[in-house]
Structure formats: structure tokens, C-alpha cells
Amino acid sequence: xxxxxxxxxxxxxxxxxxxxxxxxxxxxxxxxxxxxxxxxxxxxxxxxxxxxxxxxxxxxxxxxxxxxxxxxxxxxxxxxxxxxxxxxxxxxxxxxxxxxxxxxxxxxxxxxxxxxxxxxxxxxxxxxxxxxxxxxxxxxxxxxxxxxxxxxxxxxxxxxxxxxxxxxxxxxxxxxxxxxxxxxxxxxxxxxxxxxxxxxxxxxxxxxxxxxxxxxxxxxxxxxxxxxxxxxxxxxxxxxxxxxxxxxxxxxxxxxxxxxxxxxxxxxxxx
Amino acid sequence: xxxxxxxxxxxxxxxxxxxxxxxxxxxxxxxxxxxxxxxxxxxxxxxxxxxxxxxxxxxxxxxxxxxxxxxxxxxxxxxxxxxxxxxxxxxxxxxxxxxxxxxxxxxxxxxxxxxxxxxxxxxxxxxxxxxxxxxxxxxxxxxxxxxxxxxxxxxxxxxxxxxxxxxxxxxxxxxxxxxxxxxxxxxxxxxxxxxxxxxxxxxxxxxxxxxxxxxxxxxxxxxxxxxxxxxxxxxxxxxxxxxxxxxxxxxxxxxxxxxxxxxxxxxxxxxxxxxxxxxxxxxxxxxxxxxxxxxxxxxxxxxxxxxxxxxxxxxxxxxxxxxxxxxxxxxxxxxxxxxxxxxxxxxxxxxxxxxxxxxxxxxxxxxxxxxxxxxxxxxxxxxxxxxxxxxxxxxxxxxxxxxxxxxxxxxxxxxxxxxxxxxxxxxxxxxxxxxxxxxxxxxxxxxxxxxxxxxxxxxxxxxxxxxxxxx
Numbered sequence: 001x002x003x004x005x006x007x008x009x010x011x012x013x014x015x016x017x018x019x020x021x022x023x024x025x026x027x028x029x030x031x032x033x034x035x036x037x038x039x040x041x042x043x044x045x046x047x048x049x050x051x052x053x054x055x056x057x058x059x060x061x062x063x064x065x066x067x068x069x070x071x072x073x074x075x076x077x078x079x080x081x082x083x084x085x086x087x088x089x090x091x092x093x094x095x096x097x098x099x100x101x102x103x104x105x106x107x108x109x110x111x112x113x114x115x116x117x118x119x120x121x122x123x124x125x126x127x128x129x130x131x132x133x134x135x136x137x138x139x140x141x142x143x144x145x146x147x148x149x150x151x152x153x154x155x156x157x158x159x160x161x162x163x164x165x166x167x168x169x170x171x172x173x174x175x176x177x178x179x180x181x182x183x184x185x186x187x188x189x190x191x192x193x194x195x196x197x198x199x200x201x202x203x204x205x206x207x208x209x210x211x212x213x214x215x216x217x218x219x220x221x222x223x224x225x226x227x228x229x230x231x232x233x234x235x236x237x238x239x240x241x242x243x244x245x246x247x248x249x250x251x252x253x254x255x256x257x258x259x260x261x262x263x264x265x266x267x268x269x270x271x
Numbered sequence: 272x273x274x275x276x277x278x279x280x281x282x283x284x285x286x287x288x289x290x291x292x293x294x295x296x297x298x299x300x301x302x303x304x305x306x307x308x309x310x311x312x313x314x315x316x317x318x319x320x321x322x323x324x325x326x327x328x329x330x331x332x333x334x335x336x337x338x339x340x341x342x343x344x345x346x347x348x349x350x351x352x353x354x355x356x357x358x359x360x361x362x363x364x365x366x367x368x369x370x371x372x373x374x375x376x377x378x379x380x381x382x383x384x385x386x387x388x389x390x391x392x393x394x395x396x397x398x399x400x401x402x403x404x405x406x407x408x409x410x411x412x413x414x415x416x417x418x419x420x421x422x423x424x425x426x427x428x429x430x431x432x433x434x435x436x437x438x439x440x441x442x443x444x445x446x447x448x449x450x451x452x453x454x455x456x457x458x459x460x461x462x463x464x465x466x467x468x469x470x471x472x473x474x475x476x477x478x479x480x481x482x483x484x485x486x487x488x489x490x491x492x493x494x495x496x497x498x499x500x501x502x503x504x505x506x507x508x509x510x511x512x513x514x515x516x517x518x519x520x521x522x523x524x525x526x527x528x529x530x531x532x533x534x535x536x537x538x539x540x541x542x543x544x545x546x547x548x549x550x551x552x553x554x555x556x557x558x559x560x561x562x563x564x565x566x567x568x569x570x571x572x573x574x575x576x577x578x579x580x581x582x583x584x585x586x587x588x589x590x591x592x593x594x595x596x597x598x599x600x601x602x603x604x605x606x607x608x609x610x611x612x613x614x615x616x617x618x619x620x621x622x623x624x625x626x627x628x629x630x631x632x633x634x635x636x637x638x639x640x641x642x643x644x645x646x647x648x649x650x651x652x653x654x655x656x657x658x659x660x661x662x663x664x665x666x667x668x669x670x671x672x673x674x675x676x677x678x679x680x681x682x683x684x685x686x687x688x689x690x691x692x693x694x695x696x697x698x699x700x701x702x703x704x705x706x707x708x709x710x711x712x713x714x715x716x717x718x719x720x721x722x723x724x725x726x727x728x729x730x731x732x733x734x735x736x737x738x739x740x741x742x
Binding site: 075077101103108109110114116118127130181184 | 545621623624625626627628629630631632633634637641642645646
């Protein structure tokens, strides 16, 4: 951990307004659940092909923010989002935008592995099929295999693709869910505490995988583990009580936080 | 001879025993309840149980055994030959048939209790009745004595046994759990009784009609001649048309109920806003509360004529008691059943499944079709099977709206009859229990019971398996 921090060094400035290389530009994002305000005007940019970690104590709004990025908050009754969220310069809350296509571009992996009660093969083939990305068996086979390979799962399951996905171990299930997300070829993968239900070995596998995926995908990860944020991310954003307290290079956040609250949280004084 | 007063006395004695036992427990503990093993009320209950329970068991046993014993004694005291009626023939008492014995005993009991006997009875019967009444009175007095003695002995020992170390709570709890066991087996015993009665009567039927003819015959006309010189109606008991009728109406009902119920469930659980859901769901459940007899006349008086007229207007020949009308109304009756059960299983599919699917960019309908329904399928199958067994056993609608003639047909516009209809028509009125017409009802009932039992077992297993998966 220390080595990683030392290697990145500490540039403290927040990113400038919408230069190339920014995937998401969000300004003044507020989220209300009924009367209750969960996010109070968040300004945050997500850099392309990097891992951005969102940290903060429980109930600070980091998952809520994550769920804005592919409009998963739409599925919650009474949730309301205001402010501007742009993906590659397009407003993702534009009424003309098709949320189905947005979610195909911005995939999501959840806290608890949630494979569908189908075979491993069908779990991965599900996304490409509903988006019409594949025609015929050969193409499907190929996309299933490459996705499982990218998720580092192919060696473990290649002989039992027709067995139910729910029969895998927790870590394998989570990698299956990642494979399922990759299969739709998204540009961004959102991960909501992907390792919180996993043991340390499975966690290490997933972290390795995240590091490999960074080459081709923009990744936003919510995590409760400071070590995990330090290990896998390049940028870190610290949330507290619905506010974005601090955002910057991971190394800088962890070695030289500008805000007292950030320092208190990462050193374990509160949270 | 008033049993209820006797039982009320027993209850009163138990209550007295309760208070005495409770007081004594307090006294033996010198007012320090914490030194007692159990709370004082347990000591009281223990005494009450010992007063009431042995006496009650004695009462139940006595009541069950006294009738055959007294009857035996009355028969034993009869002279060798008796007359039943004033002008009747002499009968050898040793050679009376079962029917004659029953008649004799009925007369004896009627006279003994002051009712009117069926015919002018002979002195023999009067003497027997007097003897019978004496024995009954004696038996009753003995029973009261025995019960009081049992209660007194129970009270004495339970009362004396009270001391601070006595484990009264444990005894009381054992007795209570015994009572609960008896209650829970009551339902099981009733089921066994129903099955046995079905089996015996069906056995009677199958001695008159061969099981092969019953199960595989295609001709059903249960009207049998009562006198030998009557014309026609020889009776035919091939049950296939009857079961085919049930099947036809059930299939029609399911064609209505399954898609409508399932769509309703999907709408309510996935699409409806909470406000809509909270109004529509209770309203649908009102549909389940409509008495089936109301559905019955709705089918017979509204739907059936409508179906007939609609069919006639497009040149179809539709019977006024068409299988279609009965089946459709039965389907409507079952809709809330299917939708409510399916709604439950669809709601039991975890939200994480939906999130996973939406997160991949699936639309709502894709999510329902590809993820939720497959996940909920076992539960839905269970719901449908339960609905089928309800449809098969449903009686009132078909009695009122389906026909009586057993047609072997798959045409929903014709009139068919069902198993339940035949059971009702063959058993209502003034049936004679030695004619195959009456007994056939039991054989039909037996087959129906077996079929619905199998369906229920399969359905419950399927539903159970499903539940284990997510909990």
C-alpha cells in the first residue's frame, strides 16, 4: 500500500472542466428519497480508463451517487435526481435518452452476487441476447467465453457451463456477475461494494481483476475498505452526510488529505 | 338424565379445586412465592386437572360402553320367544336378524324415553322397555357415583401432594401438550375417517359394479329400476364421460384463470403503482369471498343464456347448459386464487435479481420474462396445481350451470356433467343405500379424492422446494 502511494505522488488539484479523457462530468447532483435529501449538490468528474473509488461512512450517499450514473435510482419509488450528469457530453437524465441503452453502456456489479437462476452460460449470454448483440450459437459461444475469460473465471467453469450459476461459490458468483456485465461491452462498470460479501482470497482475485479491467473500462467502485480503495483506485472521492468532502488522486487523499474529516475517516477516528 | 348438568358440575368442582390448590400452595410457602418451584396458579391447575380429567375420561368411557352393555343385558333377559307387535308372529330371540334386532331396540328405546313407537307394540316390548329404563337409570347413578369418587380421589392426592418442591408446572405443561396433541390429531383422524367411509361404501359399490366397468366404461346412466317390472333404466356405470366432463370444464376454467390470474399478478407486483396495488389487490380478493352459489346462479342465469344467444347468432348450436358457461365462470372464480398466490411468489423473487437485470440494460418486460418468471416458476406451477384441484372439486357452479346428461364430448358448447354434479344428484333426496346409483357417489368421490390429493401433494412439494431456495 505504501509503495503504491509513493509511486503516484501527490497532485492536489481537482480536475479542470470537461477536458478530453473525462467520462462523466456531474454538477450539482442532488438526490431526494421522498422528502429526505440524500445528496446535496455533488460536483464530480470520473476519468476514463481509471478506477475511481467512492469512500465514506455508511449512509453518506456514495451508493446513491453511484446509482445515479446508470439511473438505477429510477427503480426506487419516490427517488428524484436533480443537477446535471453528462456521459461523454450527453445528459443522461435527458427524457429523450433511452435508459436501456444507457445501462448497456454503464454496467453494474452489486454488493451481493446476484446470478440469475439460470445456467452459467445463460447468465452471461443474457445481456448480449436482450441487446441483440449476437446472432446464432457460434457468436454467443464466443462472447460467453471471452467474457468469462476476461473475468478470470473460464478455467474454473469451462466444463460446467450448463450448471446453474447459483451453484458457484460466492467469489465465483461475483466474477460471474462481472463477466455478465462485461458481456454487453459496456464503457463504464459501476461496482457497489463488490467484495463486501467475499472472503479475503476471493477479494484479492476481484481486485486483481479490477486492475486488469482498467485498461479497457472506466470503473467506479464504492468500497468500505480503505485498503481496497488505496490498492485498486487512481482517484478517490470521500463522501460524508450527502456531501462530497474531498476528491483527488488516491495517493494524495491517503497521504495528505486536505480536509480534517477526510483525515479523521481514513485514520479511523470516525466512520 | 342430564349429562350437561353433570359435566357443568364437574367443571365447577375443577374450578373449586383450582382455588383450593392455589391457596394451599401459598400457605405451604408461608406466603413466599419465590420459594415455590412453580407459580401458585400451576398448583391450582394441577389440582383442577386431577379433579376433572380422570372423571371426564371415566365419563367418556362410560358413555361409550353403556349402550352396548345395556342392550346386551336387555336381550339376555328376553324370553325365548317374543312378539314384536300386538298381532305379530312369535320370533325366536336367538334367531332374530340384524334388522329385526335394530327395529326391536328402536321400539324399546322409543318407549323407554317416552316417544311414540312405530307400531302398536306387544307386552314383550313394553316389558323390555321397562327393564331398559331401569338399567339406564341405574347406570346413570353408578356413573355419577364413580365420577364423584374419581374426582374426590384425584383431588385428595393432588391436594396433599402440594409442597414447595413439587414440580407442578412440568406436570401441567405435559398435560397441556397432551391436549394439544389430541387436537392436532383430530383433523388427521377426521381425514382417516372420511377416507375409510369412502372406502367402505365404494367397496359396497364395487361388489355390485365391476371396477373395470366403472373406470373404463363410456356409458353413464345411473337411473336403476326400483321395481322389477319398471321399464328402461337398467343403469350403466361407466364413469369416463363424467370424468371427461370434469376435465373439460376444468380445462376451460384454467384457460380463463391461468393467463388472467398470472397477468394480474405480474401487473400488480411489477407494474402497478403502490396506490393502484393497494386498491386492486383487496378488490380482487373480494372476488375470492363471493360464495360459490352466487357464482352458480350467475353462471346459470346470466352467462349461460348469453353464451347460448351469442352462439346462436353466429349459427352455432349451443346448449343452454354449456360446458363453456360453467367453465368460464369457474375460471373467474379461480382468478383471485391464481393471482394472489402468484403475486406472493413473484414478490418473493429478491430485488437483487431485478437490479441485476436492469443493471444490464434489460427492459422491464425482458426482466419479467427472462428472470422473474423463471425464478418464480416453481411457485407459479404450485399455484396452478392448487387451482386445478379446486376446479376439479368445485361443486356449486357446476350443479347449477352444467348439465346432468353424461356426454362424452370435447365440444365446449355441449352440455356435460361432472363428478361433483353426479355425486350431488345421486346422494340428495331420499337415497337407498343398497342401490348402485347411490353407492356410485362414493366411488366417484373416492376417485375425486385421490386425484385432488395427488395434485395437492405435488403442488405443496413444488411450492416448498421453491420456498427453500430463497430463505
